[in-house]
Amino acid sequence: MRFTVGLKLKTKADHIVIDAEDALIAALKVKADRPEAKIMYVRPSNRRGDARHPPHNLAHTPGKADR
Numbered sequence: 001m002r003f004t005v006g007l008k009l010k011t012k013a014d015h016i017v018i019d020a021e022d023a024l025i026a027a028l029k030v031k032a033d034r035p036e037a038k039i040m041y042v043r044p045s046n047r048r049g050d051a052r053h054p055p056h057n058l059a060h061t062p063g064k065a066d067r
Contacts, residue, residue, distance in 0.1 A: 002045040005030045007037040017045055 003026035006015045020026035023042040031039060 003042055004045050005042050006040040007034070008040055009034065009037050013040070 001021070002017055002019055003023055004015050004017050005026055006013065007030060008014075016030060018026045018029055020029060023044075027039050027042045030037065
């Protein structure tokens with residue numbers, strides 16, 4: 001199942017879509033990749049809403065290669 005995880009890094013808010021078995025695992029995967037992030041919400045992905053505001057994938061996040 002796909003989940004959208006909303007997070008906040010410093011002062012910027014963002015959201016990422018991730019495949020996971022449940023919402024808790026999705027949040028923990030994001031937190032493991034970005035320990036400094038604050039998890040704001042986790043919800044099942046919504047095809048219509050996510051098409052209007054495309055999220056990032058965890059593996060293809062801009063700026064990750066810069067670290």
